[in-house]
Amino acid sequence: MDVGFIGLGRMGGPMARNLVKAGHRVRAWNRSPVAGELADGMDLVATPAEALQAEAAFTMLADDAAIREVLLSSGALQSARPGLVHAVASTISVGFAGELRARHAEAGLGYVSAPVLGRPDAAEAAQLAVMVAGEKDAVAKVCPLLDAIGRRTWVLGEDPGQANAAKIAANMMLAMAIEALAEAVVLTGGYGLAPEAFFDLILGTLFGCSAYSIYSTKIASGDFEPGFAMNLGLKDLRLAAAASEKTGRRLPMLDALRGRMAEAVAAGLGDKDWSAIADYARQA
Amino acid sequence: MDVGFIGLGRMGGPMARNLVKAGHRVRAWNRSPVAGELADGMDLVATPAEALQAEAAFTMLADDAAIREVLLSSGALQSARPGLVHAVASTISVGFAGELRARHAEAGLGYVSAPVLGRPDAAEAAQLAVMVAGEKDAVAKVCPLLDAIGRRTWVLGEDPGQANAAKIAANMMLAMAIEALAEAVVLTGGYGLAPEAFFDLILGTLFGCSAYSIYSTKIASGDFEPGFAMNLGLKDLRLAAAASEKTGRRLPMLDALRGRMAEAVAAGLGDKDWSAIADYARQA
Amino acid sequence: MDVGFIGLGRMGGPMARNLVKAGHRVRAWNRSPVAGELADGMDLVATPAEALQAEAAFTMLADDAAIREVLLSSGALQSARPGLVHAVASTISVGFAGELRARHAEAGLGYVSAPVLGRPDAAEAAQLAVMVAGEKDAVAKVCPLLDAIGRRTWVLGEDPGQANAAKIAANMMLAMAIEALAEAVVLTGGYGLAPEAFFDLILGTLFGCSAYSIYSTKIASGDFEPGFAMNLGLKDLRLAAAASEKTGRRLPMLDALRGRMAEAVAAGLGDKDWSAIADYARQA
């Protein structure tokens, strides 16, 4: 298929390359110049608007604001190839997903939200977990492309925001798992238990899954190079709080965690991996 | 070995039977009469003191207060067979573990804390996860017995309270996992996602471990028959808060969760499984 | 004026007597029999419906459920004297105020919410602070009656729920002031400061108002006889949380306080004055 790709960063780059490997023609755009080998096999284009001259397109940009600037304010969307289906793979707010849906419909384009779970190494290996939501035809059109970048795709509904809500909730749960590890380490550490000994117990019993194995390793090692920076983690907790507003229900653990992470960021840990919240717990 | 066993309830009964099956002679005591088949192969004795006329003994009673009454206030401990090693398998406070250690030492007895993870069916199948801490000789003496009731034993240190701290922290993490599921269901439910669809996503990606699979099933089914009653769960969160006091560190997610569970108990859910906190989240 | 009065308890009794003193004819009903001197000068009637055969009527019953039973389920409202204006003086939920408004309109009656601030001694002395909201004519009709029971009336709007929201928010602030005192006592007590010494400082500087003087006295004395029972306080915090739901905004201090008070109630303090939360803070 003729596919556009906007944003060739640490996640977007490998995703675009996997589309090339799967035999698609990729028209790629990145804000800053990219090294030749990273774009091997792609057609590098000069503007986002050119990337949208395709049957389908992906966007993998940092956040709502970046997408708004590159696609909406620039007018790129209005000049997209008629019938294009556009998949936004970033973690964006549910509210913005709704706006994107409407703006695409106005422009005669299809829109799906297709956020992904996984780090750059999973992107490289085409092993991302992909969530997708949007109108059936639009989803059907991009599904083969999603298969090329991930190990499995979960189709979550016909409203694009449903995929974003799921991604935001999954990230919220991940942050809660990290803070749970952090608080457990504080508690057991008060009695002289080494983190490794406690982690061995819980990974061998109730918590033997990747959320806990990945982050217990980071916490035990004390190596908090990102990874996923705490500033971004705090942003995602904000998205979770915003997404929950319409329910009118309180999410007390989210509130507590968000306050705690904001404190850690205020204390200067914003550039560390978000699991550095465990270091903050031991000191604060 | 000649082994005493105090407390033949839903957990203690199967544990004692597995000791019999492993070839040990079990002198068992229970507060209320037990049906003959439950005590098959055991010597039922008339007092806790008689159960302690053994080389080693287990106690599986509800909480600190029950153990204090049956073993300390009654004088049973003082008349125990010299050299007995006593393993308390209940979830007790770290502070009480310290007191038990001292009282046993005064009486010339060995003491270990040996709390277990697992539900009655795991007890029946000798598949409990066992934590143990205490003086090396005492731990060594009971380890073969622990092997008879569980699938694996984690030796956590020479201070008995270390095993209790680990158990309390593991239960705290479990409660946090349940509340994380509950809050995620509220958030995603606000956008029309069914719990099953969201659970399928997270169990298939980051959270594919028993803590999440067991409780997501309960939450999706809406069947909150215990299981583990929320009253007891709230008690364990209290133990966690008490255990963390000496660290002088704040555990903000624990605080938030404890407040939330206290609200749910105040709203009448104390006798439900503690995963009914998810029902409270949807309504409160 | 010919005035009905439903509920002659510790607050309602003195309020009704002050209406008599001000020259009004009072048709009073109470669920249980009342001593003669308490009803001096009133016409005791046999049913709530008879109390509503008046130009205006007050209801001072415990909560939403009691009012629903006595006035709605009983059919009393439907047989009220045409044109009656009904003032509910209890602390009820904002949602129920909306329902009452609609039900009165259907029955051709006027409705105002008129909750009060003050304890029984203030009711006795006609020194209550009265909030009122409702349609202008209805408010105008009851204002002379409100003047007879309070020292001042605040007219808060044309939607009855506005008075309830104000009352609920004021009670929330009061509970927050109590918990603020409690936490400050814990903090300063850690350095050997007596509560009296700290209270003297803050009452003499920033906090010289009745909320703080009343409750600092109770906390310093350790006398937690109600007063206002913590069970009722927790109910009011629930009303505050429910009232805030429609805003979609988080109230983190309310959440923390509500969790804490639920814990204190779970720990057995529900029948104490709500300032016993300070005792809980020192121990928990």
Added chain:
Amino acid sequence: MDVGFIGLGRMGGPMARNLVKAGHRVRAWNRSPVAGELADGMDLVATPAEALQAEAAFTMLADDAAIREVLLSSGALQSARPGLVHAVASTISVGFAGELRARHAEAGLGYVSAPVLGRPDAAEAAQLAVMVAGEKDAVAKVCPLLDAIGRRTWVLGEDPGQANAAKIAANMMLAMAIEALAEAVVLTGGYGLAPEAFFDLILGTLFGCSAYSIYSTKIASGDFEPGFAMNLGLKDLRLAAAASEKTGRRLPMLDALRGRMAEAVAAGLGDKDWSAIADYARQA
């Protein structure tokens, strides 16, 4: 008396001038040059060490770190006039007060903590509220000086940290009062009540004291020019949390408030008056 004064900022300047007015000889030092009229009647000295060539001295610097640098790292304290009594008027941590006490004792000097409540206009008018704690002789020596800068002095104990704990707790209560106003405005605003109308009610009933009148005015006006910057407020909440650690007790409202204020600072409000937390509450 011959008095040193270190730190002639918005608070220290007026305090030093009031010492001059009361007839004391003031040897003043400031890090940056000060306008002549601000130092009218003082002897401006070139180093902190020279300011300490006096019978008594005040320090009014920003925080622990500034005091450590100017007085300890510089060696100024070691060369102070023997017998000097030193009063630190800033809000410092309880832990640092303990260190200062020990360092002064080693150097043969007296030390008191003398934090103040009040804004620059109160400092100008010699109407500060002064807390003081320290050894009796040292307190007695500086009391006449404290009378010259404030309207009343509260003597809180013989351990200097007691005055700091009281100041920190008072500031914590102030922040809680502000957040209580903020949450009440959100709740009542959801039903169309104007902040002014609600504030009129609570100031006229339970909350008629300066903490609430000052900050309700700021919140109603929406003018959040400091005043007291939220960054500094968050610092003081950190001091409160640190001071409470040794008690081993949880302060749940403090935790919630600290998390919330950290969020507001992370959202860019650090330079606003801390009452801008009310703006954050309306939006977050």
